[in-house]
Amino acid sequence: MELDELRNEWQQMSIELDKQKILTDKLIIDMTQEKYNNKLKSISIPETIGTLVCFAAAIYIFANFDTLDTWYLQVSGLFTALFCIVLPMLSLRSIFGMQKINISTNNYKQSLEKFAKSKKQFVWIQKVSFYLSFILVIVSLPVSAKFMNGKDLFLESKVWLWYVPFGFAFLYFFSKWVFKHYKRTTDSAEDLLKELDIS
Numbered sequence: 001m002e003l004d005e006l007r008n009e010w011q012q013m014s015i016e017l018d019k020q021k022i023l024t025d026k027l028i029i030d031m032t033q034e035k036y037n038n039k040l041k042s043i044s045i046p047e048t049i050g051t052l053v054c055f056a057a058a059i060y061i062f063a064n065f066d067t068l069d070t071w072y073l074q075v076s077g078l079f080t081a082l083f084c085i086v087l088p089m090l091s092l093r094s095i096f097g098m099q100k101i102n103i104s105t106n107n108y109k110q111s112l113e114k115f116a117k118s119k120k121q122f123v124w125i126q127k128v129s130f131y132l133s134f135i136l137v138i139v140s141l142p143v144s145a146k147f148m149n150g151k152d153l154f155l156e157s158k159v160w161l162w163y164v165p166f167g168f169a170f171l172y173f174f175s176k177w178v179f180k181h182y183k184r185t186t187d188s189a190e191d192l193l194k195e196l197d198i199s
Helices: 002-063 071-099 108-149 158-194
Strands: none
Touching: 002 071, 002 158, 071 108, 108 158
16 A cells, blocks of 8 residues: 555656656746847847838938939949848848747757858858949949939049048948947857757
8 A cells, every 4th residue: 555655656756746847847948049039139129220210211212313313423323222122121130040949849950950051141142232332332422412402423533532532441440340249149059059069
């Protein structure tokens, strides 16, 4: 009789320990998901704000396109507007791809694979944006000058002598700083996923 009671108590304890382990695992996964989402917010929030600013600039360019009265100003305006629409959208899409990863519904391997794919796309878009930004520095100034004071900067050489070197230097250092922050954040998010290796 005592042996049966002991066996029943042992089985009951085992069941309770299993339940406790399931609850602990779920708690760990939920906490990791929250940390993961918070890390990616430090990328998605500035990118979203930047996208809204870019969309506003593109809308302004299209609304005042008739002000650009030469073919080269129109090409510059079109490039600037398209840059302000396409690349921010692609960037946000890749960030949302990383944010959509649900750790609790995917296993460890699936989460890492989805993250790696989205991260690779995000890094590629950032690199493309970096190189195209050098063209944007050149074409956006004449468009801005035409809108603000009606001048055609393609006909004025003095501005280009200081603007292009300064614009390129600023863009280079600012882009490197942003890219380093983004890389550190995505690496940190990936490390959180790797810590869940329970397979």
